[in-house]
Amino acid sequence: GENVEQHPSTLSVQEGDSAVIKCTYSDSASNYFPWYKQELGKRPQLIIDIRSNVGEKKDQRIAVTLNKTAKHFSLHITETQPEDSAVYFCAASMSSYKLIFGSGTRLLVRP
């Protein structure tokens, strides 16, 4: 079955710097890659997603890139702010109903 690996497990950046979180997946049939943000004690919420027919997608300070050949995708956050501090999860889906999540990255943005 599908396996998703996420790195790093923790990331600390200075406010205003960029943050990059990387994920790899194992099954080339996966075709949907969402990213969820989970603030402390809260529920996960979708922040951006990308489909396999697209190489990059941007939404303000957030972007996601996908390399199907290498089977990896990344989340890029520019001009980080303290409110970006949270745990970020990548996920991959190769079929309906089943999202396989990475283990999460705890991002700390230092003021």
Add this chain to the structure above:
Amino acid sequence: IAGITQAPTSQILAAGRRMTLRCTQDMRHNAMYWYRQDLGLGLRLIHYSNTAGTTGKGEVPDGYSVSRANTDDFPLTLASAVPSQTSVYFCASSTDGGTYNEQFFGPGTRLTVL
């Protein structure tokens, strides 16, 4: 509009006891899911339902059962709880089970099995 709710918020349970976690959504979503979240392991799918009356197994279904009698409710039952089932449980729903549909999560239930 409540969205998706879960009950209880937290529970401490003795091993061997039966427990049902409740999940209700008012968005008329067809698909619903149960995940468990453990530190360092992310979110793992326990069971899912793509429409009322049908259910399916996820990555870690052992020790859990679900039912989907109607569109709104998707309870998760632990027939005989064990300490390894200590976790935070999230229910989620999506418009349908299509690959590209956003999943909306409930607030979670923190379960401790002693």
